[in-house]
Amino acid sequence: MKGHPEAAARFVADQERAHWHDQALWWLRQRRDAAAAPVPDWEALREAAERIKAHTLSRLADYVEEFERRARAAGAQVWFARDAAEHNAIVHRILAERGVGKLVKSKSMLTEECHLNPYLEARGIEVTDTDLGERIVQLRREPPSHIVMPAIHLKKEEIGELFHDELGTDEGASDPTYLTRAARTHLRRRFLAAEAGLTGVNFAVAETGGVVVCTNEGNADMGTSLPPIHIACMGVEKLIPRRQDLAVFVRLLARSATGQPVTVYTSHFHGPRPGGELHIVVVDNGRSAQLADPTFRQALACIRCGACLNTCPVFRRSGGYSYNWTVPGPIGIVLAAGRDAARHRTLPLASSLCGSCTDVCPVRIDLHHQILARRQDLGRRRLLSFQKRAGMKVMGWVLRSAFLYRAAGWLMRRALPILPAALVYGRWNAWGRQRELPPMPRRSFGQLYARRRHGRP
Numbered sequence: 444m445k446g447h448p449e450a451a452a453r454f455v456a457d458q459e460r461a462h463w464h465d466q467a468l469w470w471l472r473q474r475r476d477a478a479a480a481p482v483p484d485w486e487a488l489r490e491a492a493e494r495i496k497a498h499t500l501s502r503l504a505d506y507v508e509e510f511e512r513r514a515r516a517a518g519a520q521v522w523f524a525r526d527a528a529e530h531n532a533i534v535h536r537i538l539a540e541r542g543v544g545k546l547v548k549s550k551s552m553l554t555e556e557c558h559l560n561p562y563l564e565a566r567g568i569e570v571t572d573t574d575l576g577e578r579i580v581q582l583r584r585e586p587p588s589h590i591v592m593p594a595i596h597l598k599k600e601e602i603g604e605l606f607h608d609e610l611g612t613d614e615g616a617s618d619p620t621y622l623t624r625a626a627r628t629h630l631r632r633r634f635l636a637a638e639a640g641l642t643g644v645n646f647a648v649a650e651t652g653g654v655v656v657c658t659n660e661g662n663a664d665m666g667t668s669l670p671p672i673h674i675a676c677m678g679v680e681k682l683i684p685r686r687q688d689l690a691v692f693v694r695l696l697a698r699s700a701t702g703q704p705v706t707v708y709t710s711h712f713h714g715p716r717p718g719g720e721l722h723i724v725v726v727d728n729g730r731s732a733q734l735a736d737p738t739f740r741q742a743l744a745c746i747r748c749g750a751c752l753n754t755c756p757v758f759r760r761s762g763g764y765s766y767n768w769t770v771p772g773p774i775g776i777v778l779a780a781g782r783d784a785a786r787h788r789t790l791p792l793a794s795s796l797c798g799s800c801t802d803v804c805p806v807r808i809d810l811h812h813q814i815l816a817r818r819q820d821l822g823r824r825r826l827l828s829f830q831k832r833a834g835m836k837v838m839g840w841v842l843r844s845a846f847l848y849r850a851a852g853w854l855m856r857r858a859l860p861i862l863p864a865a866l867v868y869g870r871w872n873a874w875g876r877q878r879e880l881p882p883m884p885r886r887s888f889g890q891l892y893a894r895r896r897h898g899r900p
């Protein structure tokens with residue numbers, strides 16, 4: 444499997460797309476800053492969120508039991524899945540036993556992680572993603588490229604073409620209002636025909652046994668109020684202890700994600716609606732193993748706001764698909780490398796370690812240090828390429844010695860301009876082949892010698 448550099452190279456080959464992807468995400472980062480700045484207790488809120496999550500994770504088993512008890516008391520059915528296969532089988536069983544053939548879904552990164560859509564579709568169930576961005580990528584048979592804005596990599600003209608082919612809109616139409624109205628008409632038909640609705644979960648409150656779902660489009664509310672069956676799928680880390688803790692997280696979530704003061708719809712579900720059913724599927728899928736690892740436990744505090752993606756200079760310039768993992772960006776690196784270090788061996792290197800992700804994270808996850816720890820893990824497991832290991836070894840020697848450091852600087856200045864380009868950018872040079880060196884006059888030995896004779900550097 445190709446790694447991040449090769450996939451990123453494909454993305455940046457389209458310079459125009461790479462540029463506006465970068466600009467669009469930076470605009471979001473600036474919106475986040477503008478929304479956070481007027482909140483006088485912003486840093487106190489982040490600290491509170493960090494403390495609440497750390498406390499919850501330290502007593503997760505207790506809170507899972509409390510949540511299950513309260514949710515059952517409120518009339519919900521609670522299911523536990525060890526992994527993605529169990530999760531998919533549980534959801535399918537619930538639907539199959541009730542003869543459900545049409546399901547509407549609101550955005551859920553957990554179901555993306557478990558590849559639920561293809562699983563259900565292979566068993567004859569029609570699945571419709573109802574978040575506009577999710578529906579767009581579903582119609583293109585692609586996964587989301589961003590955890591909050593799944594279709595951020597697409598231009599409105601491309602969406603116009605897609606809707607013309609799939610929804611019958613006017614050829615060449617790319618007006619966002621027109622396209623959004625067409626999508627609304629199309630989705631409304633799907634909502635009305637649906638026999639069950641599935642949502643993700645932003646927060647699950649142990650104290651009440653309720654789950655909270657945040658959306659901007661109201662699609663989760665439509666999907667849970669029209670059909671009689673609601674299935675809510677959540678990773679076990681979504682738990683928080685008390686209802687009052689929600690006040691901390693909802694203030695942080697919307698501001699960090701999109702720069703809004705609050706998400707448009709924050710819906711609370713306590714038990715099924717009259718005559719309906721509420722099923723809550725609590726999924727582990729590797730989270731317990733991560734919880735047992737003190738170095739990376741903190742990453743379980745993530746509330747999937749996407750702020751670390753929007754600020755990351757590598758993500759902005761390489762696109763979500765270059766990570767080849769459900770959750771891209773800095774938090775994706777930490778999670779993916781923990782799930783399968785060998786498969787995702789290039790991801791811990793897809794970071795400048797600038798620390799911007801850590802600065803914006805609303806729950807203060809120490810992301811850049813965790814990425815560095817993943818890199819060290821690669822070294823320990825000997826998963827780095829030979830060139831990388833050899834380069835690191837040489838760098839280690841150079842950086843330990845003042846003499847070698849100065850000599851290397853002198854060599855770089857003198858030798859690089861006269862080395863043949865084939866050597867600098869050659870396949871053997873892992874560093875050079877992925878990068879464009881700053882423009883340097885390329886001279887032959889003869890030219891350099893002549894310049895030296897005339898006293899020019």
Ligand code: SF4
Nearest residue numbers: 745746748749751804
């Ligand atoms: S790691 Fe932090 S910034 Fe990144 S998505 Fe999670 S909560 Fe948001």
